[in-house]
Amino acid sequence: MVEDVVRTLGFLCMGSRLRRIGERLQADTQQVIDEAGLGIQAGQYPFLAAIDRSGPLTIGELAQAVGITQPGATRTIGQLLELGYVDMQPAPDDQRRRLVSLTDKGQDLVDHSKKVIWPRIAAAVADLCGDLDGPILEQLAAIEDGLATVPLARRNAAKEENS
Amino acid sequence: MVEDVVRTLGFLCMGSRLRRIGERLQADTQQVIDEAGLGIQAGQYPFLAAIDRSGPLTIGELAQAVGITQPGATRTIGQLLELGYVDMQPAPDDQRRRLVSLTDKGQDLVDHSKKVIWPRIAAAVADLCGDLDGPILEQLAAIEDGLATVPLARRNAAKEENS
């Protein structure tokens, strides 16, 4: 058994730690999405959600909304275009800007996700860390331990069993 | 001004959120390292720290210690070999395993880092989130806001000014 240095070093490795947990959480989330048979990546959802919430947005606005850089947004939107979930058109008043909107297929996916998948994911994550409190390092440890014990995809069933 | 969807969606986008914050924290950490004139990447430090703490480790043990997959460890150790901070030799009893140890240069870097850089980084991160408490989503919001207000690299100076 090897010591987990990143955990041991605490604040010093906070960046690595958060990234690592984020990656695991997102991988677990992906599993939930896949089990539901939806052909989409977890990282693409925030883009669809942003448009659903705010109406058509430009690439730059999407990058801001999702909190990544513009080239990253350009790439993900390219994927969503390929998948047929969004549509892109030059803004009428400014030919530089590209307005990205949901297609019917994209809106259907969002509507279905809102009903079926998003609540499930949010509930599973809430089950994992919703009741935590206290210093962040302790909460992160609890989250890592929790994920190792019961993966996210098993956390809805567990809740339902209790009802 | 565009709404931050990832923040708005809370638990639903927790994975993206943690990753995003981790990436920013690590970028800020890198800045501190660069300002100190050290030729090393933030993500390489945990490997050096792991060997420093536990003595020579194999690639697989390093991967475990740092919490990434083995190919990732292989690559980072390759970089550290190039940089001359570590040395790698087949284990005497098992030729498959490669024992990675610190070179003198690597040990010097670790010793210097322990004295000068690591406390600085840990203090800056502690300044950012050490006093936080409460639900994780609130703490994450505070961390993001805090980073946006005063980047990590400015957080030691600020502390020292008060003394």
Added chain:
DNA sequence: ATTTATTGCATAACATGTTATATAACTTCC
């Protein structure tokens, strides 16, 4: 009005994580 600066997006190059798989070295099991 035409030059100059700025803005918005695309693209290239790179960083660093992942999964899948090949290969060599050890173990196991008749």
Added chain:
DNA sequence: GGAAGTTATATAACATGTTATGCAATAAAT
């Protein structure tokens, strides 16, 4: 003691983030 399985590492292929930079469209300046 040799065949078959297992383990440790390396490598390839891919995902998804970044920075740097080019180009076209717009805005600003003289």
